[in-house]
Amino acid sequence: MRAVVLALLAAGCVKTGLPGRSHRGALPAADDALAESTARIGAHVHALAADIGRRSPVTSAKGLDRAEDYVADALTAQGWEVVRQPVEKSHDNLIATLPGSDxxxxxxxxxxxxxxxxxxxxxxxxASGVASLLEIARAMRDDRPLRTVIFVAWTHEEPPNFATPFMGSVAHAQSVGEVHxxxxxxxxxxYSDARGSQHYPFPFSVLYPNRGDFIGFITNTRSRRLLSRVGRTFRTTEPFPSRGAAGPRWITGLDWSDHRSYWSIGAPALMVTDTALFRNPHYHEPSDTEEVVDPERIARVTRGLVAVVRDLASD
Ligand SMILES: [Zn+2]
Known part of the structure; x- marks a missing residue:
């Protein structure tokens, strides 16, 4: 098995690692700003996962409608003008745009x-990703970047809409034009600090640690330059364990999110993830409740992502 992995690495179609070193050891103490961000993120997760619950067009279209209103209201309260892009029936993508100077x-x-x-x-x-998105938008509300930044809450990522024209990110990618x-x-x-808490699809199973305490940056071979840039910025600004991987699409799970819709228009795109089912036994289960997630570690990752987005929008 190792020989196959080495061959993939040598051929350049699998890239592992990020520039610099992953953070090791205890996380630094939380300052006031991080504590406040943690509280906001925890409140968003509670509202979406506990108060609203299921947000599926199949089993709870009403929950999906309530979530849509919740996210739109949260962005509006931050001062954004929210544009609704219809995707299917009454379900919309929610878009807030920070105009760039160029x-x-x-x-x-x-x-x-x-x-x-x-x-x-x-x-x-x-809910963890939506909470992070709302917190990034909040942090950047008064930024004046060079490039325009589009914040978008997508609808209809999950089955049965995944990879169909009814997937929210497909609708957005097809309409947005060129994407940097x-x-x-x-x-x-x-997150878990326990040994054996992390699994991987082949070939990464051979290459990465088995402790699920990190954030992952996952992409395709074509987006490996974006991966390096994102990894460099994250690692130099946020003391939090991180791992990265780029590979061909046949690797299980590599395209299991909305970044795939932007690959389809030729844009560099990546997924920021705790690796989902490769770590979380509650993935897609009724037990994926708010107790499963760690708002403070989400807040730390989010702080790093704010630096990442600012960097990407700066040239
Ligand atoms: Zn998902």
Whole structure:
């Protein structure tokens, strides 16, 4: 098996690692700003996963409607003008745009899906990602970037809409034009310091540690330059364990989120993730409740992502 992995690495179609070193040891003490961010993130996860619960067009279209209103209201309260892009029936993508000073440059897209699989309250998948998206938008409200930044909460990521024209991110990618970089914040809430808490699809199973205490940056071979840049910025700004991987699409799970929709228009795009089912035994289960996720570690990852988005929008 190792020989196959080495061959893939040598051929350049699998890239492992990120520039610099992953943070090791205890996380630094939380300052006031991090504590406040943690509280906001915890409140968003509670509202989506506990108060609303299922957000599936299959089992709870009403929950999906309530989530849509919750996210739109949260963005409006931050001062954004929210544009609704109809996707299917009454379900919309929610878009807030931070204009860049050079409107001729392709934008940066940052998003998270707010729907859930059919029978789960989706705290990790993906209230955690939506909470992070809302917190990034909040942090950047008064920024004046060079490139336009588009914040988008996608609907209809989960089956039966995944990879169909009714997937929210497909609708957005097909309408947005050229994209400089797209980030999908997908299931970022669960962490464990225990050995054996992390699994991987082949070939990464041979290459990575078995402790699920890190955030992952996952992409395709074509987006490996974006992966390096994102990894460098994250590691130099946020003391939090991180891992990265780029590989061909046949690797299980590599394209299991909305970043795939931007690959389809030729844009560099990656997924930010705790690796979902490769770590979280509650993935897509009724037990994916708010107790599963760690708002403080989400807040730390989010702080790093703010630096990442600012960097991507700066040239
Ligand atoms: Zn998801």
């Amino acid at each position: 409107g001729s440059l392709a934008p940066v897209v940052v998003g998270a899906h707010y729907d859930t699989a059919a029978y789960t309250p989706g705290a990790d998948d993906n 970089a797209a980030l999908s914040i997908e299931t970022i809430g669960m």
